[in-house]
Amino acid sequence: MQFILMGIGAILINNIILTRFLGICPLLGVSKSNSSAIGMSLAVIFVVTMSAILSYSLYMYVLVPLKIEYLRLVSFILIIASFVQFVEMFLKRFIPALYKSLGIYLPLITTNCVVLAVSLDVVATNGGVPVYNFLNMVGYAFFSGVGYAVILIVFSFIQERLINNKNMPKSFHGSGIALITIGLLVMAFLGFSGMI
Amino acid sequence: MKKRKIIVDGIFANNAAFMLFLGMCPSLATTNSFMSALGMGIAVLATLILTNVAISALRRFVPNEIRIPVLIVIIATTVTIIEMLMQAYMFDLSQTLGVYLSLIVVNCIILGRAEAFAMKNTVLDSFLDAVGTGIGFLLGLLALAFAREFLGTGGIAFSSLLTGQHIWSFQLIPDGYTITLFQESSGAFIMFGLIVALINAVVAKINDNKKKKAAAARAAKLATEGGK
Numbered sequence: 001m002q003f004i005l006m007g008i009g010a011i012l013i014n015n016i017i018l019t020r021f022l023g024i025c026p027l028l029g030v031s032k033s034n035s036s037a038i039g040m041s042l043a044v045i046f047v048v049t050m051s052a053i054l055s056y057s058l059y060m061y062v063l064v065p066l067k068i069e070y071l072r073l074v075s076f077i078l079i080i081a082s083f084v085q086f087v088e089m090f091l092k093r094f095i096p097a098l099y100k101s102l103g104i105y106l107p108l109i110t111t112n113c114v115v116l117a118v119s120l121d122v123v124a125t126n127g128g129v130p131v132y133n134f135l136n137m138v139g140y141a142f143f144s145g146v147g148y149a150v151i152l153i154v155f156s157f158i159q160e161r162l163i164n165n166k167n168m169p170k171s172f173h174g175s176g177i178a179l180i181t182i183g184l185l186v187m188a189f190l191g192f193s194g195m196i
Numbered sequence: 197m198k199k200r201k202i203i204v205d206g207i208f209a210n211n212a213a214f215m216l217f218l219g220m221c222p223s224l225a226t227t228n229s230f231m232s233a234l235g236m237g238i239a240v241l242a243t244l245i246l247t248n249v250a251i252s253a254l255r256r257f258v259p260n261e262i263r264i265p266v267l268i269v270i271i272a273t274t275v276t277i278i279e280m281l282m283q284a285y286m287f288d289l290s291q292t293l294g295v296y297l298s299l300i301v302v303n304c305i306i307l308g309r310a311e312a313f314a315m316k317n318t319v320l321d322s323f324l325d326a327v328g329t330g331i332g333f334l335l336g337l338l339a340l341a342f343a344r345e346f347l348g349t350g351g352i353a354f355s356s357l358l359t360g361q362h363i364w365s366f367q368l369i370p371d372g373y374t375i376t377l378f379q380e381s382s383g384a385f386i387m388f389g390l391i392v393a394l395i396n397a398v399v400a401k402i403n404d405n406k407k408k409k410a411a412a413a414r415a416a417k418l419a420t421e422g423g424k
Contacts, residue, residue: 017383019381020225021220021221021225022221022226022299024220024221025217025218025221025259025304026219028220028294029215034360042267064408065411070276070280071276072267073275073276073279073298074272074273077268077269077272077301078265078268078269078272079301081264081265081268082265090361110268111302111304111307112303112347113221113299113302115302116298116299116301116302117295118233120295120298121295142319168391169313169397170396170399170400171393171394171396171400172389172393172396173396175217175389175392176389176390176393176396177389177393178389178391179385179386179388179389179392180385180386180389181378182385182391183382183383183384183389184382184386185243186381186382186385189383
Protein backbone atom coordinates (compact mmCIF):
# COMPACT_ATOMS: atom_id res chain seq x y z
CA MET A 1 0.00 0.00 0.00
CA GLN A 2 2.78 2.36 0.97
CA PHE A 3 4.50 1.75 -2.33
CA ILE A 4 1.33 2.41 -4.33
CA LEU A 5 0.89 5.73 -2.56
CA MET A 6 4.55 6.54 -3.15
CA GLY A 7 4.13 5.74 -6.85
CA ILE A 8 1.05 7.90 -7.23
CA GLY A 9 2.80 10.67 -5.36
CA ALA A 10 5.94 10.59 -7.48
CA ILE A 11 4.16 10.18 -10.82
CA LEU A 12 1.10 12.38 -10.59
CA ILE A 13 1.54 14.83 -7.73
CA ASN A 14 5.21 15.62 -7.21
CA ASN A 15 6.27 14.85 -10.75
CA ILE A 16 9.95 15.55 -11.10
CA ILE A 17 9.63 17.45 -14.39
CA LEU A 18 6.47 19.36 -13.72
CA THR A 19 7.04 20.56 -10.19
CA ARG A 20 10.83 20.65 -9.98
CA PHE A 21 11.79 21.53 -13.58
CA LEU A 22 14.38 18.76 -13.84
CA GLY A 23 15.36 17.27 -17.18
CA ILE A 24 13.74 19.84 -19.45
CA CYS A 25 16.47 19.81 -22.11
CA PRO A 26 15.82 16.18 -23.19
CA LEU A 27 12.10 16.83 -22.90
CA LEU A 28 12.36 19.47 -25.63
CA GLY A 29 15.02 17.71 -27.66
CA VAL A 30 14.06 14.06 -27.66
CA SER A 31 10.31 14.26 -27.62
CA LYS A 32 9.99 15.05 -31.31
CA SER A 33 9.30 11.39 -32.09
CA ASN A 34 7.51 8.73 -30.06
CA SER A 35 10.01 5.94 -30.52
CA SER A 36 12.97 7.97 -29.28
CA ALA A 37 10.90 9.23 -26.35
CA ILE A 38 10.15 5.64 -25.35
CA GLY A 39 13.81 4.62 -25.71
CA MET A 40 14.94 7.58 -23.63
CA SER A 41 12.32 6.85 -20.95
CA LEU A 42 13.45 3.24 -20.53
CA ALA A 43 17.07 4.30 -20.31
CA VAL A 44 16.25 6.99 -17.72
CA ILE A 45 14.19 4.65 -15.49
CA PHE A 46 17.00 2.08 -15.48
CA VAL A 47 19.85 4.52 -14.92
CA VAL A 48 18.03 6.56 -12.27
CA THR A 49 17.18 3.48 -10.20
CA MET A 50 20.59 1.86 -10.46
CA SER A 51 22.63 5.01 -9.86
CA ALA A 52 20.45 5.91 -6.86
CA ILE A 53 21.18 2.48 -5.37
CA LEU A 54 24.92 2.86 -6.05
CA SER A 55 25.15 6.42 -4.72
CA TYR A 56 23.08 5.58 -1.64
CA SER A 57 25.31 2.61 -0.80
CA LEU A 58 28.48 4.59 -1.40
CA TYR A 59 27.26 7.49 0.74
CA MET A 60 25.98 5.42 3.65
CA TYR A 61 28.73 2.80 3.79
CA VAL A 62 31.82 4.71 2.63
CA LEU A 63 31.46 8.49 2.80
CA VAL A 64 29.64 8.72 6.15
CA PRO A 65 31.90 6.31 8.09
CA LEU A 66 34.98 8.08 6.72
CA LYS A 67 33.42 11.51 7.47
CA ILE A 68 34.00 12.81 3.94
CA GLU A 69 30.38 13.68 3.10
CA TYR A 70 31.52 16.84 1.31
CA LEU A 71 32.85 14.69 -1.52
CA ARG A 72 29.36 13.51 -2.41
CA LEU A 73 28.96 15.70 -5.50
CA VAL A 74 32.25 14.58 -7.03
CA SER A 75 31.74 10.91 -6.19
CA PHE A 76 28.10 10.78 -7.35
CA ILE A 77 28.80 12.35 -10.72
CA LEU A 78 31.70 9.94 -11.22
CA ILE A 79 29.48 6.99 -10.31
CA ILE A 80 26.80 8.13 -12.73
CA ALA A 81 29.24 8.78 -15.57
CA SER A 82 31.04 5.48 -15.17
CA PHE A 83 27.82 3.53 -14.65
CA VAL A 84 26.36 4.94 -17.85
CA GLN A 85 29.57 4.06 -19.68
CA PHE A 86 29.45 0.54 -18.23
CA VAL A 87 25.82 0.01 -19.24
CA GLU A 88 26.65 1.20 -22.73
CA MET A 89 29.51 -1.29 -23.10
CA PHE A 90 27.45 -4.11 -21.56
CA LEU A 91 24.51 -3.56 -23.90
CA LYS A 92 26.76 -3.23 -26.92
CA ARG A 93 28.34 -6.59 -26.13
CA PHE A 94 25.36 -8.65 -24.93
CA ILE A 95 22.08 -7.04 -26.10
CA PRO A 96 22.91 -5.26 -29.37
CA ALA A 97 19.24 -4.85 -30.29
CA LEU A 98 18.49 -2.80 -27.18
CA TYR A 99 21.74 -0.90 -27.62
CA LYS A 100 20.70 0.13 -31.11
CA SER A 101 17.25 1.27 -30.02
CA LEU A 102 18.64 3.35 -27.12
CA GLY A 103 21.39 4.65 -29.38
CA ILE A 104 22.71 8.08 -28.50
CA TYR A 105 20.35 8.55 -25.54
CA LEU A 106 22.48 6.56 -23.14
CA PRO A 107 25.53 8.87 -23.09
CA LEU A 108 23.21 11.89 -22.92
CA ILE A 109 21.79 10.66 -19.62
CA THR A 110 24.99 11.54 -17.76
CA THR A 111 24.10 15.21 -18.03
CA ASN A 112 20.41 14.69 -17.32
CA CYS A 113 19.72 16.55 -14.09
CA VAL A 114 17.11 13.97 -13.03
CA VAL A 115 19.75 11.35 -12.31
CA LEU A 116 21.96 13.52 -10.13
CA ALA A 117 18.99 15.16 -8.41
CA VAL A 118 17.47 11.80 -7.42
CA SER A 119 20.85 10.59 -6.17
CA LEU A 120 21.17 13.72 -4.03
CA ASP A 121 17.56 13.37 -2.84
CA VAL A 122 17.92 9.86 -1.53
CA VAL A 123 20.82 10.70 0.79
CA ALA A 124 18.97 13.66 2.29
CA THR A 125 19.00 13.76 6.08
CA ASN A 126 16.47 15.27 8.42
CA GLY A 127 18.15 16.32 11.66
CA GLY A 128 21.00 13.88 11.16
CA VAL A 129 18.71 10.91 10.45
CA PRO A 130 18.48 9.61 6.85
CA VAL A 131 15.02 10.23 5.34
CA TYR A 132 14.95 7.06 3.25
CA ASN A 133 15.77 3.50 4.22
CA PHE A 134 17.06 1.21 1.49
CA LEU A 135 13.70 -0.14 0.28
CA ASN A 136 11.98 3.27 0.29
CA MET A 137 14.93 4.71 -1.55
CA VAL A 138 14.68 2.15 -4.35
CA GLY A 139 10.94 2.82 -4.62
CA TYR A 140 11.39 6.58 -4.69
CA ALA A 141 14.09 6.42 -7.37
CA PHE A 142 12.14 3.99 -9.54
CA PHE A 143 8.88 5.95 -9.38
CA SER A 144 10.66 9.26 -10.04
CA GLY A 145 12.03 7.68 -13.21
CA VAL A 146 8.58 6.41 -14.15
CA GLY A 147 7.13 9.87 -13.53
CA TYR A 148 9.71 11.34 -15.88
CA ALA A 149 8.96 8.66 -18.48
CA VAL A 150 5.19 9.30 -18.35
CA ILE A 151 5.59 13.01 -19.05
CA LEU A 152 8.20 12.42 -21.76
CA ILE A 153 5.91 10.02 -23.62
CA VAL A 154 2.72 12.08 -23.15
CA PHE A 155 4.52 15.18 -24.32
CA SER A 156 6.00 13.45 -27.36
CA PHE A 157 2.47 12.71 -28.61
CA ILE A 158 1.46 16.36 -28.14
CA GLN A 159 4.69 17.54 -29.74
CA GLU A 160 3.99 15.53 -32.91
CA ARG A 161 0.79 17.50 -33.42
CA LEU A 162 2.39 20.83 -32.54
CA ILE A 163 5.07 20.42 -35.20
CA ASN A 164 2.47 19.85 -37.91
CA ASN A 165 0.24 22.69 -36.76
CA LYS A 166 0.55 25.71 -39.04
CA ASN A 167 -2.11 27.85 -37.33
CA MET A 168 0.11 29.82 -35.02
CA PRO A 169 2.28 32.92 -35.22
CA LYS A 170 5.65 32.24 -36.78
CA SER A 171 7.67 33.32 -33.76
CA PHE A 172 5.99 30.71 -31.55
CA HIS A 173 7.11 27.81 -33.74
CA GLY A 174 9.45 25.33 -32.09
CA SER A 175 10.47 25.88 -28.49
CA GLY A 176 8.11 28.77 -27.73
CA ILE A 177 4.90 26.85 -28.14
CA ALA A 178 6.45 23.70 -26.65
CA LEU A 179 7.25 25.55 -23.42
CA ILE A 180 3.78 27.05 -23.21
CA THR A 181 2.28 23.60 -23.77
CA ILE A 182 4.34 22.20 -20.90
CA GLY A 183 3.00 25.07 -18.80
CA LEU A 184 -0.56 23.98 -19.59
CA LEU A 185 0.39 20.36 -18.83
CA VAL A 186 1.63 21.48 -15.40
CA MET A 187 -1.69 23.20 -14.78
CA ALA A 188 -3.57 20.04 -15.76
CA PHE A 189 -1.45 17.96 -13.38
CA LEU A 190 -2.11 20.48 -10.58
CA GLY A 191 -5.58 18.92 -10.51
CA PHE A 192 -4.07 15.84 -8.87
CA SER A 193 -2.61 17.78 -5.93
CA GLY A 194 -4.24 16.99 -2.61
CA MET A 195 -5.19 13.51 -3.81
CA ILE A 196 -3.17 11.76 -1.10
CA MET B 197 39.55 35.66 -32.78
CA LYS B 198 38.77 39.18 -31.62
CA LYS B 199 38.55 39.54 -27.84
CA ARG B 200 35.45 41.73 -27.97
CA LYS B 201 33.61 39.39 -30.30
CA ILE B 202 34.13 36.50 -27.85
CA ILE B 203 32.35 38.37 -25.07
CA VAL B 204 29.59 39.92 -27.18
CA ASP B 205 28.77 36.64 -28.91
CA GLY B 206 28.40 34.95 -25.55
CA ILE B 207 25.94 37.58 -24.38
CA PHE B 208 23.75 37.97 -27.47
CA ALA B 209 24.20 35.72 -30.51
CA ASN B 210 24.90 32.59 -28.45
CA ASN B 211 22.87 33.51 -25.37
CA ALA B 212 22.78 30.30 -23.35
CA ALA B 213 19.30 30.72 -21.93
CA PHE B 214 17.26 31.94 -24.89
CA MET B 215 19.22 31.06 -28.01
CA LEU B 216 20.76 27.70 -27.17
CA PHE B 217 18.29 26.52 -24.49
CA LEU B 218 21.04 25.32 -22.20
CA GLY B 219 20.67 25.22 -18.45
CA MET B 220 16.91 25.28 -18.48
CA CYS B 221 16.35 23.70 -15.05
CA PRO B 222 17.89 26.57 -13.07
CA SER B 223 16.45 29.20 -15.37
CA LEU B 224 12.93 27.96 -14.66
CA ALA B 225 13.34 26.92 -11.04
CA THR B 226 15.16 29.88 -9.55
CA THR B 227 13.48 32.76 -11.36
CA ASN B 228 10.40 33.20 -9.17
CA SER B 229 12.21 36.02 -7.42
CA PHE B 230 14.67 38.55 -8.78
CA MET B 231 17.20 38.08 -5.99
CA SER B 232 17.40 34.28 -6.19
CA ALA B 233 17.87 34.57 -9.97
CA LEU B 234 20.70 37.03 -9.35
CA GLY B 235 22.29 34.63 -6.87
CA MET B 236 21.98 31.70 -9.26
CA GLY B 237 23.37 33.73 -12.15
CA ILE B 238 26.37 34.80 -10.11
CA ALA B 239 27.00 31.22 -8.95
CA VAL B 240 26.93 29.99 -12.56
CA LEU B 241 29.15 32.88 -13.70
CA ALA B 242 31.72 32.12 -10.99
CA THR B 243 31.71 28.39 -11.74
CA LEU B 244 32.03 29.05 -15.45
CA ILE B 245 35.01 31.38 -15.03
CA LEU B 246 36.84 29.05 -12.63
CA THR B 247 36.26 25.88 -14.68
CA ASN B 248 37.01 27.50 -18.04
CA VAL B 249 40.29 28.95 -16.79
CA ALA B 250 41.34 25.75 -15.00
CA ILE B 251 40.48 23.51 -17.94
CA SER B 252 42.13 25.80 -20.46
CA ALA B 253 45.30 25.86 -18.35
CA LEU B 254 45.33 22.07 -18.07
CA ARG B 255 44.29 21.32 -21.64
CA ARG B 256 47.73 20.12 -22.78
CA PHE B 257 47.99 17.58 -19.94
CA VAL B 258 44.59 15.93 -20.38
CA PRO B 259 44.64 12.85 -22.63
CA ASN B 260 41.93 13.08 -25.23
CA GLU B 261 40.30 9.70 -24.46
CA ILE B 262 39.49 10.48 -20.84
CA ARG B 263 38.79 14.19 -21.18
CA ILE B 264 35.09 13.99 -20.25
CA PRO B 265 35.66 12.35 -16.83
CA VAL B 266 38.47 14.81 -16.15
CA LEU B 267 36.27 17.77 -17.07
CA ILE B 268 33.44 16.44 -14.90
CA VAL B 269 35.70 16.04 -11.88
CA ILE B 270 37.10 19.56 -12.28
CA ILE B 271 33.57 20.96 -12.60
CA ALA B 272 32.23 18.98 -9.64
CA THR B 273 35.11 20.13 -7.46
CA THR B 274 34.56 23.76 -8.40
CA VAL B 275 30.83 23.50 -7.70
CA THR B 276 31.52 21.89 -4.31
CA ILE B 277 33.81 24.80 -3.42
CA ILE B 278 31.25 27.38 -4.51
CA GLU B 279 28.48 25.56 -2.65
CA MET B 280 30.54 25.55 0.57
CA LEU B 281 31.42 29.23 0.18
CA MET B 282 27.76 30.12 -0.32
CA GLN B 283 26.72 28.07 2.70
CA ALA B 284 29.33 29.91 4.75
CA TYR B 285 28.75 33.47 3.57
CA MET B 286 25.28 33.54 1.95
CA PHE B 287 23.37 31.00 4.01
CA ASP B 288 19.83 32.20 3.21
CA LEU B 289 20.52 32.28 -0.51
CA SER B 290 22.05 28.80 -0.48
CA GLN B 291 18.90 27.53 1.28
CA THR B 292 16.64 29.18 -1.32
CA LEU B 293 18.61 27.74 -4.23
CA GLY B 294 18.79 24.33 -2.54
CA VAL B 295 19.50 21.38 -4.80
CA TYR B 296 19.76 23.58 -7.90
CA LEU B 297 23.08 24.85 -6.59
CA SER B 298 24.51 21.30 -6.66
CA LEU B 299 22.91 20.71 -10.03
CA ILE B 300 25.21 23.31 -11.61
CA VAL B 301 27.49 20.26 -12.07
CA VAL B 302 25.23 18.85 -14.77
CA ASN B 303 24.39 22.25 -16.25
CA CYS B 304 25.06 21.81 -19.97
CA ILE B 305 26.45 25.36 -20.26
CA ILE B 306 29.49 24.56 -18.12
CA LEU B 307 30.42 21.26 -19.75
CA GLY B 308 29.51 22.66 -23.16
CA ARG B 309 31.83 25.67 -22.89
CA ALA B 310 34.60 23.52 -21.38
CA GLU B 311 34.42 21.01 -24.22
CA ALA B 312 33.74 23.41 -27.09
CA PHE B 313 35.92 26.36 -26.10
CA ALA B 314 38.29 25.92 -23.16
CA MET B 315 39.83 22.71 -24.51
CA LYS B 316 40.91 24.49 -27.69
CA ASN B 317 41.78 28.06 -26.70
CA THR B 318 44.21 30.04 -24.57
CA VAL B 319 43.57 30.88 -20.94
CA LEU B 320 42.76 34.52 -21.63
CA ASP B 321 40.31 33.72 -24.42
CA SER B 322 38.63 31.08 -22.26
CA PHE B 323 38.29 33.58 -19.44
CA LEU B 324 36.64 36.11 -21.76
CA ASP B 325 34.36 33.42 -23.17
CA ALA B 326 33.32 32.43 -19.65
CA VAL B 327 32.60 36.06 -18.75
CA GLY B 328 30.52 36.57 -21.90
CA THR B 329 28.54 33.35 -21.62
CA GLY B 330 28.05 33.79 -17.87
CA ILE B 331 26.81 37.35 -18.20
CA GLY B 332 24.52 36.32 -21.04
CA PHE B 333 23.01 33.60 -18.85
CA LEU B 334 22.75 35.98 -15.89
CA LEU B 335 20.91 38.55 -18.03
CA GLY B 336 18.57 35.84 -19.32
CA LEU B 337 17.75 34.75 -15.77
CA LEU B 338 17.22 38.35 -14.65
CA ALA B 339 14.89 39.10 -17.57
CA LEU B 340 12.78 36.05 -16.81
CA ALA B 341 12.79 36.71 -13.06
CA PHE B 342 11.91 40.37 -13.53
CA ALA B 343 8.89 39.51 -15.67
CA ARG B 344 7.75 36.77 -13.30
CA GLU B 345 8.14 38.69 -10.08
CA PHE B 346 6.76 41.93 -11.49
CA LEU B 347 3.62 40.35 -12.92
CA GLY B 348 3.26 37.83 -10.11
CA THR B 349 3.60 40.12 -7.10
CA GLY B 350 3.21 43.59 -8.63
CA GLY B 351 6.70 44.82 -7.82
CA ILE B 352 10.28 43.85 -7.13
CA ALA B 353 11.82 43.35 -3.69
CA PHE B 354 15.56 43.85 -3.38
CA SER B 355 17.44 42.29 -0.51
CA SER B 356 21.08 41.85 0.41
CA LEU B 357 22.67 38.77 -1.15
CA LEU B 358 24.96 38.32 1.85
CA THR B 359 22.52 38.58 4.72
CA GLY B 360 19.13 38.21 3.06
CA GLN B 361 17.98 41.46 4.70
CA HIS B 362 15.36 43.50 2.91
CA ILE B 363 16.85 46.64 1.32
CA TRP B 364 14.28 48.30 -0.90
CA SER B 365 11.15 47.33 -2.78
CA PHE B 366 8.51 48.93 -4.94
CA GLN B 367 5.04 47.94 -6.01
CA LEU B 368 3.40 49.32 -9.14
CA ILE B 369 0.51 46.90 -9.66
CA PRO B 370 -2.16 47.08 -6.93
CA ASP B 371 -2.79 43.91 -4.92
CA GLY B 372 -5.97 42.71 -6.59
CA TYR B 373 -4.53 42.92 -10.12
CA THR B 374 -1.42 40.76 -9.91
CA ILE B 375 -1.25 37.49 -11.86
CA THR B 376 -0.03 35.01 -9.25
CA LEU B 377 0.13 32.29 -11.92
CA PHE B 378 3.55 33.62 -12.94
CA GLN B 379 4.96 32.85 -9.50
CA GLU B 380 4.02 29.19 -9.88
CA SER B 381 5.69 26.47 -11.89
CA SER B 382 3.20 26.53 -14.77
CA GLY B 383 3.70 30.27 -15.10
CA ALA B 384 7.44 29.76 -15.36
CA PHE B 385 7.05 27.65 -18.49
CA ILE B 386 4.50 30.00 -20.02
CA MET B 387 6.61 33.10 -19.37
CA PHE B 388 9.72 31.41 -20.79
CA GLY B 389 7.73 30.45 -23.91
CA LEU B 390 6.46 34.02 -24.33
CA ILE B 391 9.94 35.52 -23.97
CA VAL B 392 11.36 33.01 -26.47
CA ALA B 393 8.62 33.98 -28.93
CA LEU B 394 9.30 37.68 -28.37
CA ILE B 395 13.02 37.19 -29.02
CA ASN B 396 12.26 35.14 -32.15
CA ALA B 397 10.04 37.96 -33.39
CA VAL B 398 12.69 40.62 -32.75
CA VAL B 399 15.42 38.55 -34.41
CA ALA B 400 13.20 37.91 -37.43
CA LYS B 401 12.50 41.65 -37.69
CA ILE B 402 16.21 42.52 -37.54
CA ASN B 403 17.01 39.94 -40.21
CA ASP B 404 14.18 41.25 -42.38
CA ASN B 405 15.49 44.80 -42.12
CA LYS B 406 19.00 43.65 -43.00
CA LYS B 407 17.68 41.82 -46.05
CA LYS B 408 15.64 44.83 -47.13
CA LYS B 409 18.63 47.13 -46.74
CA ALA B 410 20.81 44.75 -48.72
CA ALA B 411 18.14 44.49 -51.43
CA ALA B 412 17.76 48.29 -51.56
CA ALA B 413 21.52 48.73 -51.79
CA ARG B 414 21.66 46.20 -54.61
CA ALA B 415 18.77 47.90 -56.44
CA ALA B 416 20.45 51.32 -56.08
CA LYS B 417 23.71 49.91 -57.39
CA LEU B 418 21.95 48.33 -60.36
CA ALA B 419 20.15 51.62 -61.10
CA THR B 420 23.39 53.64 -61.11
CA GLU B 421 25.12 51.05 -63.23
CA GLY B 422 22.15 50.97 -65.58
CA GLY B 423 22.28 54.78 -65.83
CA LYS B 424 25.82 54.64 -67.08
